[in-house]
Amino acid sequence: MAIHQESDAKQASxxxxxxxxxxxxxNNLTYLGMPAEAALDIKTLKSVLQNVICIADNSNTLAExxxxxxxLRLLQKRFxxxxxxxxxxxxxxxxxxxxxxxxxxxxxxxxxxxxxFATEIAALRSYFAKQARFPNRAFVFAWTFMPHDKxxxxxxxxxxxxxxxxxxxxxxxxATGVRFRAIALRVLLxxxxxxxxxxxxxxxxxxxxxxxxxxxLLFCKGIDPQCDVPLGSPDTLIQEPYYAYExxxxxxxxxxxxx
Amino acid sequence: MxxxxxxxxxxxxxxxxxxxxxxxxxxxxGPGSILRELIKNAYDAYxxxxxxxxxxxxVNREIQVSRVRDEDGTGHLYVADNGIGQSFExxxxxxxxxISKKPTELDDATGxxxxxxxAILGAGSNIIITSKTKNATSRSRLEMNVRRIHEKMGGDTTxxxxxxxxxxxxxxxxxxxxxxxxHGTTVEIECDGPTETVNGFELNRLxxxxxxxxxALKGIxxxxxxxxxxxxxxxxKEIHQVYNRSRYIPTQLSLDGVQLERRxxxxxxxxxxxxxxxxxxxxxxxxxxxxxxxxxxxxxxDGKHLVGGPGVQLMRLNVPIGPKNIFHDGAARENLxxxxxxxxxxxxxxxxxxASGQDLRAGLSRQLFIEQLQNFYKxxxxxxxxxxxxxxxxxxxxxxxxxxxxxxxKTLTEREQQGAKSLVLKAVQTIEEIAASTKGKTKEAQKIxxxxxDPAIKTLRDNAKKSLKVGxxxxxxxxxxxxxxxxxxxxxxxxxxxxxxKSRTSSEGFQARVATYIPKLEAxxxxxxxxxxxxxxxxxxxxxxxxVS
Numbered sequence: 001m002a003i004h005q006e007s008d009a010k011q012a013s014x015x016x017x018x019x020x021x022x023x024x025x026x027n028n029l030t031y032l033g034m035p036a037e038a039a040l041d042i043k044t045l046k047s048v049l050q051n052v053i054c055i056a057d058n059s060n061t062l063a064e065x066x067x068x069x070x071x072l073r074l075l076q077k078r079f080x081x082x083x084x085x086x087x088x089x090x091x092x093x094x095x096x097x098x099x100x101x102x103x104x105x106x107x108x109x110x111x112x113x114x115x116x117f118a119t120e121i122a123a124l125r126s127y128f129a130k131q132a133r134f135p136n137r138a139f140v141f142a143w144t145f146m147p148h149d150k151x152x153x154x155x156x157x158x159x160x161x162x163x164x165x166x167x168x169x170x171x172x173x174x175a176t177g178v179r180f181r182a183i184a185l186r187v188l189l190x191x192x193x194x195x196x197x198x199x200x201x202x203x204x205x206x207x208x209x210x211x212x213x214x215x216x217l218l219f220c221k222g223i224d225p226q227c228d229v230p231l232g233s234p235d236t237l238i239q240e241p242y243y244a245y246e247x248x249x250x251x252x253x254x255x256x257x258x259x
Numbered sequence: 260m261x262x263x264x265x266x267x268x269x270x271x272x273x274x275x276x277x278x279x280x281x282x283x284x285x286x287x288x289g290p291g292s293i294l295r296e297l298i299k300n301a302y303d304a305y306x307x308x309x310x311x312x313x314x315x316x317x318v319n320r321e322i323q324v325s326r327v328r329d330e331d332g333t334g335h336l337y338v339a340d341n342g343i344g345q346s347f348e349x350x351x352x353x354x355x356x357x358i359s360k361k362p363t364e365l366d367d368a369t370g371x372x373x374x375x376x377x378a379i380l381g382a383g384s385n386i387i388i389t390s391k392t393k394n395a396t397s398r399s400r401l402e403m404n405v406r407r408i409h410e411k412m413g414g415d416t417t418x419x420x421x422x423x424x425x426x427x428x429x430x431x432x433x434x435x436x437x438x439x440x441x442h443g444t445t446v447e448i449e450c451d452g453p454t455e456t457v458n459g460f461e462l463n464r465l466x467x468x469x470x471x472x473x474x475a476l477k478g479i480x481x482x483x484x485x486x487x488x489x490x491x492x493x494x495x496k497e498i499h500q501v502y503n504r505s506r507y508i509p510t511q512l513s514l515d516g517v518q519l520e521r522r523x524x525x526x527x528x529x530x531x532x533x534x535x536x537x538x539x540x541x542x543x544x545x546x547x548x549x550x551x552x553x554x555x556x557x558x559x560x561d562g563k564h565l566v567g568g569p570g571v572q573l574m575r576l577n578v579p580i581g582p583k584n585i586f587h588d589g590a591a592r593e594n595l596x597x598x599x600x601x602x603x604x605x606x607x608x609x610x611x612x613x614a615s616g617q618d619l620r621a622g623l624s625r626q627l628f629i630e631q632l633q634n635f636y637k638x639x640x641x642x643x644x645x646x647x648x649x650x651x652x653x654x655x656x657x658x659x660x661x662x663x664x665x666x667x668x669k670t671l672t673e674r675e676q677q678g679a680k681s682l683v684l685k686a687v688q689t690i691e692e693i694a695a696s697t698k699g700k701t702k703e704a705q706k707i708x709x710x711x712x713d714p715a716i717k718t719l720r721d722n723a724k725k726s727l728k729v730g731x732x733x734x735x736x737x738x739x740x741x742x743x744x745x746x747x748x749x750x751x752x753x754x755x756x757x758x759x760x761k762s763r764t765s766s767e768g769f770q771a772r773v774a775t776y777i778p779k780l781e782a783x784x785x786x787x788x789x790x791x792x793x794x795x796x797x798x799x800x801x802x803x804x805x806x807v808s
Contacts, residue, residue, distance in 0.1 A: 050516070067389055070445045071323050071339030075516035076471075079327060 009208030009245060013105075013144060013216075014044040020140045020203040020216050021048045021101050025226040030076075032092070032099035034084055034106075037064035041103055042072065051076040051097050055084045088123035093130050101140040102127070111149070111184070116158035124192055131221070132196040138224035138231070140203070143185060144214040147178050155184040162191050168238060171257065178213050182242060183257050185215060190234040197221055199231035202240035207255070209246060271419035276412045279377055279421065280460050290468055290476070291483035295616055296378045297338040297446055298322055298484045299578060302510050304342025304444055313341070316440065321511035321518075324480065326471045334450040334469025336383070344442040345390035347399040347432055353388060354401065354428055380405055382465040383448035390445070394438040400431040409457040471515050480519060482567045483616065485577035486512050492522035492564075494530045494548055498602075501532065501544050505604035507577040522564045524557070526550045527600060535603065535631045542610060542628050545635060547571060547601025554647040556597040569597040571639070573632070575605040580612045580619065590633030591640035598643045603632060641709075648703075649710035652689055656716075656723040659686020663726045677777065684772065686723055687736040693720055773797055 021029060028050040035041045035054050042052055052074055056062045059081045066079060076097060080087050084104060092099075111120050131139055159172060164187060171183045182205065193200050200219040207213045218229050243252035301322040305313075313320055318341045327335045345353075354377075379386060386403040408427045411420060421427050450466035468476045480486065487509035488498045502509055512519045527548035535543040550557065557569035570583030570593075584596045605611075609624045619625045662682035665671055671679060696707035710716055727733045773794065780790045 066327055066335060067337065067387070067445050067447055070325055070337030070447070071341060071443055073321070073323060073513050073516045073518070074325070077325070077327060079329070081330075 007208070007212070009206065009212050009214075010040070010105075010144075011044075012206060012208075012245070013142070013214040014041055016204045016206065016214070016216055017041075017101065017103060017140060017142050018045055018048070020142075020218055020229075021045060023203075023218065023227060023229045024048075024100065024138055024140065024224070025228065026100065029100035030097045031101050031103070033101075033103035035065055035069075036105075037061055037068060039065050039068040041105065042069050042074075045101065046072050048101075049074060051078075053078040053080065053095065053097060053099060055080050055082060055087050057081065057083050083119075085119045085123040088127045089119065090126075093126055098130070098134055098137075099127075099139070100137075101142070103142045103144075105142075105144045107146060111155050111158045111188075116154065117161070121158060121188070124188070128192050128196050128198070131219075132198070134221075136220065136222040136224055138218055138220035138227035138229075140216065140218055141189075142214060142216045144212065145181055145185070146212050147181060149181075152176070152180060155181060159184055159187060162187055165238075167258070171238070175257075178207055178210055179257060182207070182213055182215065183238070186237045186240075186257070189217065190237045193219060193234040193237075198234065199223075200234050200237060201229050201231045202237055203229065205240070205242035206252065207242055207244045210244075213242070215242075271422060272417045274418040275414065276416040276418055276421050277414070278418065279380065279408070280412060290382075290465055291479045292616055293379050293382045293465065294324070294338075294476075294480060295483045295578065298324070298480075298512065300446075301338055301340035301342065301444070302485060302576075304340045304344070305508070305510060307343045319511060320508070321513060323516075324476075324512065324514045326469050326473075326476075326515060328470045332452065334466050336448045336450075336465055336469045337445055339443065339445040341441075341443040344392040344395070344444055345399065346392055346395065347397070347430070350388065350390055350399045350401050351430065354403075354422060379446075379448065380408070381461050382450075382463075384451040384462050385447075385449040387447040387449065388444065389447075391439070391442055393442040394440060395442075396435050396438045398433045398435075400433070402429045402431070403427070404429075405462050406451070406457060409460040409462055412458060412460055477514055477519070477565075478561070480512065480514060481521075481561070481565045482582075483579055484512060485510070485574075485579075486519050486521050486565060487577065489520035489522045491520075493525055493527060494523045494546065497530055497532055498523075498546055501546050501602070501604055502577065504544050505574075505576065505606050507604070509577075519565055521566050523548055523566070523600065524550075524559055524564055526553070527557075533635070535628070535635055537607065537624065537627045537631055540607065542605065542607040542631060544604045544606060545571075545601065547599045547639065549599050549646070551646075552650070554598065554643070554650050556594055557600065559600070566600050569600055571596055571599060571601040571603060571636070573603045573605065575610075575612055577604070578612070578616070580605075581617045584636070585618075586629045586632055587636050591636035595640045595643040596636060598646070599639060601639075603635070644706055645709040648706040649713055649716060652693065652707070652710055652716055653719060655682075655685045655689040656719045658682045659689070660723050660726040662686070663730050663732055666732075667730055674777065677773070681772065683727065683730075683732045684736045687727060687733055690720060690723060690727070690733070691738055769801055 027048045029045070029048050030051040030053065031042060031045060031049050032053040032055070033041055034056060035052075036056070039054075042049065042054075049072075052069065054062060054065050054069075054077070056065065056079075062079045062081055066077075069077070078095070078097070080091065082091070156172065164172065168183070168187050172180070172187065175183050186202075189200075198219045198221050200217055203216040203218050205213060205215040218227065218231060220227060220231055238257060241254045241256050244255050245252045305320055310320070321341070323337070323339045325337045325339070327337075329335070380403065384404075384406045386401075386405060388401045389398060390400075391398040404427055407424075408421055411424065411427060448465055448469075450463040450469050452463055453466045454461060454463045456462075467473060468479075485507070487502065487507075488495060499509065527550050529549045529551040530546065531548070532544070532546045534541055535545060559566060559569055561568055567579070568583060572583050573580045573585050584591075584593050587593050587596055605628075607624065607628065609622065610628045611620045612618070613620045619628070659682055662679035663686070666676065666679050666683065693707060693711065696704040696711075699705075699707075724733070777790060777794075780793055785793065
């Protein structure tokens with residue numbers, strides 16, 4: 001059974017994702033993510049969920065997830081023992097459910113694979129391509145990452161085919177640590193969202209004790225009349241602030257990636 | 260001879276392991292009885308929890324049944340509740356046999372036998388029970404490896420060999436740094452493949468039902484498990500009053516995320532409640548509903564209403580006992596009981612279901628209760644009869660009034676006139692039957708008198724008389740040829756000899772009777788000219804018959 005202890009940051013992330021979901025004003029959402037044994041993502045979001053797609057690369061983890069959510073009223077449940085990137089790239093396009101809220105919750109970095117174009121980037125493209133088939137419907141996309149990954153070089157390599165503005169290129173070149181990773185992922189997402197004509201809003205990005213960051217996006221192709229958060233151009237992503245949660249402070253500090 | 264007492268002690272080694280199979284296979288054989296046992300336990304788990312506390316926690320009083328079929332074919336069936344939960348020691352008690360504290364510690368518990376997890380053993384290949392109490396710093400787990408247990412079971416092994424083998428039964432605990440609020444129990448039945456026999460013992464019995472696309476499980480839950488009536492259907496208030504009196508606490512049941520709720524079909528607007536007593540003590544509380552406008556066996560869309568078809572269901576704490584109309588034999592005609600939907604909620608403490616849930620436990624009270632239940636069935640049978648007569652009278656009188664009105668307009672075609680006259684004739688006959696029934700001693704007369712207790716029928720009869728007088732139909736079609744009063748008609752019928760064939764068969768009356776057969780001729784596929792031809796033949800036969808007599 002799981003022994004992973006929950007951090008305040010994770011709980012805060014889930015609450016923020018729930019808020020993002022609430023702004024969609026639909027209570028029949030489909031969750032896609034890696035809920036782990038205790039399935040706390042799903043338990044936190046249960047009031048707005050109808051279906052779940054649970055991914056884990058370990059079948060024992062999924063067995064526990066199944067038990068953990070057995071008491072929740074969910075219509076359709078999918079459990080996939082597979083790497084999440086491989087799932088998004090290869091299986092998600094043919095999945096009959098469409099994920100309304102997607103939470104890529106990594107203990108490690110955002111971009112980790114040796115060949116990010118074959119895995120992470122291909123998976124993201126596959127995911128957003130499917131979402132683009134459902135216009136006028138807003139989605140929530142959340143991504144948690146930590147800096148203990150394979151280093152800046154992997155991100156730089158993943159970004160080498162991206163079209164970047166002069167500011168973005170400068171930020172990518174100069175930034176370090178979690179801030180750099182946040183910039184890299186926003187640039188990556190900006191380009192993919194732009195390609196499919198999505199409007200987007202960075203609902204929230206939290207940075208917890210300089211080690212963990214969760215980025216929550218709301219995006220939609222066209223206009224979702226039920227979504228009460230105004231969405232804008234993907235180009236604005238890089239300008240959106242993030243919030244640093246640090247110990248000893250009662251409130252998070254608003255920070256800019258551009259600074 | 261002198262016998263001296265000697266002390267002998269027994270332990271688990273004195274009990275053969277096959278006793279386990281006798282519990283799980285002989286009593287809890289079918290999916291319904293296994294599911295019922297699990298759901299009853301889940302229901303009981305809510306009994307010690309304060310309702311206000313649940314509300315404060317935002318926790319629904321509900322039982323979730325859900326299924327997952329893995330890509331490798333392994334099936335899982337889960338029954339989960341947010342009830343009191345079990346500590347490690349309490350979880351251990353699941354393995355004990357016939358040691359249940361429920362009857363003494365929990366009022367109104369549905370389970371009382373203490374057969375615990377053994378009751379569901381053959382359902383899967385692995386049974387995993389995970390439970391946690393409120394604010395506990397740990398979660399406990401019991402795992403029963405059914406395949407291993409079955410492999411070990413046999414004449415050479417004892418209960419001790421099974422209970423104390425960690426490969427058969429194992430316990431685990433997950434500890435947290437801090438207490439967690441969530442509480443409840445999840446029972447998982449894992450089936451690693453289709454039903455099979457291992458060492459002569461069956462396992463994976465529920466495999467077919469672990470597929471979420473399978474549709475039969477819903478029907479099984481409907482007929483075996485406690486499912487409350489929805490607030491959206493008719494009779495809600497009254498039914499929930501019966502729940503309250505019978506001490507059942509409505510607890511939602513969901514299957515694969517869909518809440519199951521019984522709904523009374525909207526046409527069943529005639530709602531009744533009554534009590535069944537034995538020796539002055541309340542034995543059961545009954546409700547039943549019927550369609551006041553229709554007679555016959557109810558046609559119910561059970562996919563929508565989840566009432567398990569028509570008929571009367573015996574219950575205890577809303578858990579169905581046996582099939583509908585149980586014990587009706589010799590007391591009432593089952594097809595008449597199926598004119599109703601109803602429930603009999605047992606409240607008497609010593610009238611309990613047996614282990615299989617298909618019958619009542621043997622005992623003196625059982626027989627006394629069955630007699631009273633059968634008396635209740637008899638009243639339903641009689642009421643159905645009365646309703647049938649009432650509806651028949653109502654139908655004929657109403658149709659006769661309508662037909663007479665149309666005939667008076669003199670705008671009907673020849674064929675329409677024939678049809679209308681046949682309806683008028685039937686109405687006249689109905690009025691005569693009503694009149695004759697006042698002093699008749701036959702069962703039929705009694706049924707008519709019972710039907711006439713409904714004042715609407717009397718009013719309708721009076722209206723019919725008025726309408727039929729206008730066209731002089733009472734005289735034309737009436738037996739006596741006059742529109743006499745009920746009393747004088749009855750007197751006349753008693754005094755007069757049986758009417759001759761000739762006097763009984765006036766041409767108008769005969770014509771009307773023949774008209775009733777026209778739709779049948781059409782149904783046979785006869786064209787209009789062919790029908791006309793047949794009618795001409797009948798007329799010829801009638802005329803010749805009249806002249807012969």
